Amino acid sequence: MIWFLVVGIVSGWLAGVVSRGGGFGLWGDLITGIIGAYVGGFLFNMMGISAYGMIGSIVVSTIGAVVFLWVLRMFTRNKTTA
Secondary structure, three states: OHHHHHHHHHHHHHHHHHHOOOOOOOOHHHHHHHHHHHHHHHHHHHHHHOHHHHHHHHHHHHHHHHHHHHHHHHHHHOOOOO
């Protein structure tokens, strides 16, 4: 359980650094990492790729979190009318 939380925090922070230049705070990183773990696991499973160990889990979760943030930003962009 503790490793799952550590992986979530690390992958959420890494996704924040990759996508916007910084993390989201402890709780934001944790939530982003957990959602990223589900998204990454789904995507990697669809491609037939499996990752093992803690490093593999962090990589899959980080990629999933970056994809999650990208999709989230597609729908929450500020749309200004000129």
